[in-house]
Amino acid sequence: MATHLGQPGRPRGLAGRIAGRIMRRHNRLDNVWTLSLLSIGDSDRVLEVGFGPGDAIRLATEAAPSCHVAGVDHSLTMLAAAKRLNRVPIEQGRVHLGLGSVDALPFPDDAFDKAFSINCIYFWPAPERGLGELRRVIRRGGIVAITVRDIDRAPYDAHRPDKLARLMSDANFESVAVQRNGTASHPLACVLGTK
Structure with missing residues (x-):
C-alpha cells in the first residue's frame, strides 16, 4: 500500500505529473x-x-474574483503545476502558493477567514498537529473544512468522518459537523469546524 500512496502523497517527476492529471x-x-x-x-x-x-x-478565485488565496503543498511537481494553472491570479497578486507542511504553516496567527484540505489528511504526518496549525492561522469565527472519501477501507478508514470530527473537537474547533455528498461509487464527507 505504501508504494501506491507514494505519488498521491508527494507527487514528483513524470509519475507525479501523471498523478496530478x-x-x-x-x-x-x-x-x-x-x-x-x-x-x-x-x-x-x-x-x-x-x-x-x-x-x-x-475554482475559488473564479467564484470570488476579489478573494485572496494562499496555498501550501509539499510537492515541487504540484507547486509547478498549480502555478501554471493559476498564473493569472498569481500575477494579479490574489494567489500565493508555496512549499510547506501542515505541521508548520508559514503564516501568522489569525491570517485567514477560511481554510480547507481535500483528500490530503491521509498524508499528514500528525493530523492532530496539522489541525492545531489550521486553527492557529484561522481568525476567530473562521471555518475549516476537511474533505475525505467516506470509505471504510485503507487508507481511508483511519480518517473516517466520525474520527475526524473527534480530532477537530479535540483541537478546540467549535460547531464541528459532518456533511455527506457524492455517489455510491464516489462517497464524500466534509468535516467542518469553526474557531
Missing part, C-alpha cells in the same frame, strides 16, 4: 462541493493545504 479528474466533485460548503466571498482570505495541481484554488 488523475487528481484533477478524480477530485472535480470534491473540489466543487467543498468550496460550496465554504461560501467563499470576495473579501475572504482563504488557505488550501495540499493544493495538488491547483484546481480548487482556480
Whole structure:
C-alpha cells in the first residue's frame, strides 16, 4: 500500500505529473462541493493545504474574483503545476502558493477567514498537529473544512468522518459537523469546524 500512496502523497517527476492529471479528474466533485460548503466571498482570505495541481484554488478565485488565496503543498511537481494553472491570479497578486507542511504553516496567527484540505489528511504526518496549525492561522469565527472519501477501507478508514470530527473537537474547533455528498461509487464527507 505504501508504494501506491507514494505519488498521491508527494507527487514528483513524470509519475507525479501523471498523478496530478488523475487528481484533477478524480477530485472535480470534491473540489466543487467543498468550496460550496465554504461560501467563499470576495473579501475572504482563504488557505488550501495540499493544493495538488491547483484546481480548487482556480475554482475559488473564479467564484470570488476579489478573494485572496494562499496555498501550501509539499510537492515541487504540484507547486509547478498549480502555478501554471493559476498564473493569472498569481500575477494579479490574489494567489500565493508555496512549499510547506501542515505541521508548520508559514503564516501568522489569525491570517485567514477560511481554510480547507481535500483528500490530503491521509498524508499528514500528525493530523492532530496539522489541525492545531489550521486553527492557529484561522481568525476567530473562521471555518475549516476537511474533505475525505467516506470509505471504510485503507487508507481511508483511519480518517473516517466520525474520527475526524473527534480530532477537530479535540483541537478546540467549535460547531464541528459532518456533511455527506457524492455517489455510491464516489462517497464524500466534509468535516467542518469553526474557531
